Amino acid sequence: MNTTFKVPVITQTNFTNLRLLNRGKVRDIYDFGEALLIVATDRISAYDVIMPNGIPYKGKVLTQISGFWFEMMQDIVANHLISTIIYDFPSACKPYWPDLEDRSMFVKKTKPLPVECVVRGYLSGSGWVEYKQSGTICGIKLPRGLAESQMLPEPIFTPATKEEVGTHDENISFERMADIVGHDTAARVRDLSIKIYQRAASYAESRGIILADTKMEFGVDENGTIILIDELLTPDSSRFWPKDKYLPGRGQESFDKQFVRDYLNSIAFNRKPPAPALPEDIVFKTSALYLEALKRLSGKTLV
Secondary structure (H helix, E strand, C coil), rough: CCCCCCCCCCCCCCCCCCCCEEEEECCCEECCCCCEEEEEEECEECEEEECCCCCCHHHHHHHHHHHHHHHCCCCCCCCEEEEECHHCCHHHHHHHHHHCCEEEEEECEECCCCCEEEEEEEEEEEHHHHHHHHHHCCEEECCCCCCCCCEEEEECCCCCCCCCCCCCCEEHHHHHHHHHHHHHHHHHHHHHHHHHHHHHHHHHHHCCEEEEEEEEEEEEEECCCCEEEEECCCCCCCCEEHHCCCCCCCCCCCCCCCCHHHHHHHHCCCCCCCCCCCCCHHHHHHHHHHHHHHHHHHHHCCC
């Protein structure tokens, strides 16, 4: 694929006058004492391995779509977002406005829970792999004879450990999660996660998208309150399937990074670093899918 235009891609920020706290798989995080500046870069990871080249507009899509969902869910649970508007950020950020615009969030600092909260409404991904082997997902027994991508009788909560960059997250049972964070906290975030998924799935369906599954994260703020943190219901953290092309019994087309995973599977990627460079056509198709998800769900456009 020969392109005649160039789109700016940010795979790493280096804001020398700000205090860098951490670089995650996608986000660069800067410390402002009681608050954090979270910058969503255009990095993309698959199978917990960061790809060498970025995806145009990806970080902006993640930020804009997270802000959209945070607002929609705030009557269910509070979240960490203070602002996504660069003019609201501390004055020290001003030299970096061009890189921060549309892709950054100023948020409350919390103590993150060391687990990921996954809700599945359909049988796919690692859940499908486990189901084929044992008829269960994270210890939850499911009916026999379900097909790949089939809708589950009801959404299920399947937590996972939260591992370091380059290490695979591990699906765990609710009981093990309760051992890690305490039973009351585990039950609270399970119930919140399912409520958020159900509202989002209903809304997404009205926009022609099936929300197959999603993962979300929670933290504890200075008052001891559990709130939503990180990102929410993005193409990085969710499976979005076009409703008009849905057919159980196979993998689905999607508006998320499954497109990248499928490419990596086609070249027999061993799921270990270093990752291969993504071809230009894969890069730009992935960008288009992320932008389409944002447009369908929120009505926003970035190009």
